[in-house]
Amino acid sequence: MLVNEIISGCIRKDRASQHLLYKEFYSYCMGICKRYSISDFEAADVLNNGFLKIFNNINKYDPAKPIKAWIGKIMVNTAIDHYRANLRFTTYDDISEYEQNSTEAIVYEQMAYKELLMLVQSLSPSYRVVFNMYAIDGYSHDEIAKTLNISVGTSKSNLFKARQRLQEMIRDMEPLNARMKVVSNQEKIRINNERRA
Amino acid sequence: MKDEHNLDKLFKEGLDEIDIPFHEPDWAEMSKKLDQQDKRTNFPLWWSLCATAAAAVLVFFIFFNTPKNNHTASRIEKHQPLISPENTTADTLIHPEGKKPSIEKQAPVMAEQHALASIPAAAIRNLQPVLSKVVIDEKDVNNASLAQLKTDGLLPLTLSAGKPMPSGKDLQKIVTPNRFSLTVMAAPDISSTSSSVGNKVSTNFGLMMNYALTQKIGITTGVIYAKKIYDYNGSGASLPGYSAGPWQVNADCRVLDIPVNINYRVFKKRSITVNASAGLSSYIMLNEKYQLTSGPDLTVTNEEVTGNKHFMGIANFSIGVERKVNSRLSLGLQPFLKVPLTGIGKYEGNLSSAGVSILFNIKGLSNN
Numbered sequence: 001m002l003v004n005e006i007i008s009g010c011i012r013k014d015r016a017s018q019h020l021l022y023k024e025f026y027s028y029c030m031g032i033c034k035r036y037s038i039s040d041f042e043a044a045d046v047l048n049n050g051f052l053k054i055f056n057n058i059n060k061y062d063p064a065k066p067i068k069a070w071i072g073k074i075m076v077n078t079a080i081d082h083y084r085a086n087l088r089f090t091t092y093d094d095i096s097e098y099e100q101n102s103t104e105a106i107v108y109e110q111m112a113y114k115e116l117l118m119l120v121q122s123l124s125p126s127y128r129v130v131f132n133m134y135a136i137d138g139y140s141h142d143e144i145a146k147t148l149n150i151s152v153g154t155s156k157s158n159l160f161k162a163r164q165r166l167q168e169m170i171r172d173m174e175p176l177n178a179r180m181k182v183v184s185n186q187e188k189i190r191i192n193n194e195r196r197a
Numbered sequence: 198m199k200d201e202h203n204l205d206k207l208f209k210e211g212l213d214e215i216d217i218p219f220h221e222p223d224w225a226e227m228s229k230k231l232d233q234q235d236k237r238t239n240f241p242l243w244w245s246l247c248a249t250a251a252a253a254v255l256v257f258f259i260f261f262n263t264p265k266n267n268h269t270a271s272r273i274e275k276h277q278p279l280i281s282p283e284n285t286t287a288d289t290l291i292h293p294e295g296k297k298p299s300i301e302k303q304a305p306v307m308a309e310q311h312a313l314a315s316i317p318a319a320a321i322r323n324l325q326p327v328l329s330k331v332v333i334d335e336k337d338v339n340n341a342s343l344a345q346l347k348t349d350g351l352l353p354l355t356l357s358a359g360k361p362m363p364s365g366k367d368l369q370k371i372v373t374p375n376r377f378s379l380t381v382m383a384a385p386d387i388s389s390t391s392s393s394v395g396n397k398v399s400t401n402f403g404l405m406m407n408y409a410l411t412q413k414i415g416i417t418t419g420v421i422y423a424k425k426i427y428d429y430n431g432s433g434a435s436l437p438g439y440s441a442g443p444w445q446v447n448a449d450c451r452v453l454d455i456p457v458n459i460n461y462r463v464f465k466k467r468s469i470t471v472n473a474s475a476g477l478s479s480y481i482m483l484n485e486k487y488q489l490t491s492g493p494d495l496t497v498t499n500e501e502v503t504g505n506k507h508f509m510g511i512a513n514f515s516i517g518v519e520r521k522v523n524s525r526l527s528l529g530l531q532p533f534l535k536v537p538l539t540g541i542g543k544y545e546g547n548l549s550s551a552g553v554s555i556l557f558n559i560k561g562l563s564n565n
Binding site: 022026031044047048 | 201204205
């Protein structure tokens with residue numbers, strides 16, 4: 001069945017069509033929800049809230065635009081909504097703590113999805129949401145600040161802290177994970193030279 | 198900076214576009230959610246109206262159905278056949294000599310306004326000489342009954358014992374039913390749109406004037422001050438560019454609702470009356486406050502607007518149950534539904550309201 005037919009069915013609130021659309025975009029949407037959530041359980045909750053919005057508004061979808069982008073945007077918004085709704089459980093760091101002090105260069109090799117997800121999910125909610133929005137979903141600090149009702153400085157600070165935390169965790173994982181290396185600047189140059197040669 | 202870029206890239210590439218196997222129980226949950234939503238969408242207005250109407254009728258019959266005044270009223274109805282143009286004599290109206298002329302027994306003949314109102318003019322003329330001779334002696338009068346007559350609007354309030362009964366024009370005045378009544382109402386309601394996020398209770402207060410066109414049909418108008426609090430999902434999710442429209446609109450409006458309704462008396466038994474009414478309302482928007490949550494960045498903006506008017510833009514439907522407390526006052530419960538025929542407010546919301554009015558109906562406003 002073509003996506004357009006599925007969409008028409010969803011507009012008619014046909015449950016079988018809704019099931020097909022859900023199934024079709026399940027993986028993509030769940031991918032978004034998982035990285036914004038702390039657990040699979042929370043991710044499934046956000047996913048279904050997002051699909052509820054999608055089903056309720058599908059008659060307003062412009063078929064000239066790609067459906068995937070539309071669905072993805074709604075899913076990200078729903079995840080952000082969910083974060084905002086649970087704001088009381090999160091804390092923000094002050095901008096004063098923001099300073100670049102990384103002395104190590106890290107060569108990131110391919111890490112498994114599960115490991116990356118685990119790392120993102122282990123961030124505090126306020127770090128995770130900013131990191132997701134900035135690094136993965138392409139929001140600017142201005143947009144993040146407006147969306148989350150925080151200052152641009154706080155957004156930058158949280159992003160920095162998130163990255164720092166992720167780096168720390170990757171470093172800690174190193175003995176256990178041979179696919180990722182933490183190396184000094186000097187070593188990095190050596191590796192690069194070897195690669196060039 | 199490059200490290201940051203690498204880190205971001207690692208996560209972006211590693212977390213994006215991952216193949217996650219479909220988990221059927223998630224769809225089961227989703228399906229349940231859709232079912233619940235369907236129930237909510239279909240349930241609230243009509244079902245809550247029907248349920249409230251049924252509850253109102255029950256409450257009235259169970260708790261209020263032992264009125265003392267009913268004795269008089271029921272006896273009056275039994276007396277009605279006595280009055281006919283052919284056979285209107287003093288004997289049929291007044292008890293034989295030797296028995297005290299009990300107002301309680303006689304008065305009801307006159308008391309039932311609509312019964313007398315239906316007497317042809319000729320019969321009233323025949324009645325005049327008889328009635329004009331009747332003199333009510335203070336000693337004979339059951340004071341309570343006289344008071345009842347007065348409050349019923351049958352005897353003029355100025356009528357005092359020892360004076361002859363009114364005759365001629367006066368009598369015709371007396372038997373003309375008071376067609377006007379005044380209603381004070383208060384109503385909690387739920388205002389909602391087709392895509393409401395959550396339902397909130399709003400309040401209404403109003404003063405209404407009723408005019409009885411016939412025994413069964415009447416017309417009602419008045420002014421209701423209404424506070425309408427509602428919210429709905431905006432178009433943000435669907436508009437091109439995604440950020441143009443609001444995701445959610447929270448509205449808090451102050452409205453003057455001017456209804457013109459036609460009422461039809463469906464049922465009357467003893468002191469219980471059931472009316473159905475329908476009509477149109479005009480909304481004068483005194484003040485509209487909106488909180489818009491917009492676009493993917495969910496920016497919250499506040500707006501305040503005044504001056505919108507919707508002339509005859511809302512259809513009203515209601516069913517009311519009234520219970521007579523005394524001859525002048527009745528209490529009522531009236532479940533109602535207001536359906537918009539046009540978009541309401543600045544954002545032309547499809548704003549409907551459903552609630553229950555509590556009515557205090559005051560009769561005896563003379564139209565003479």
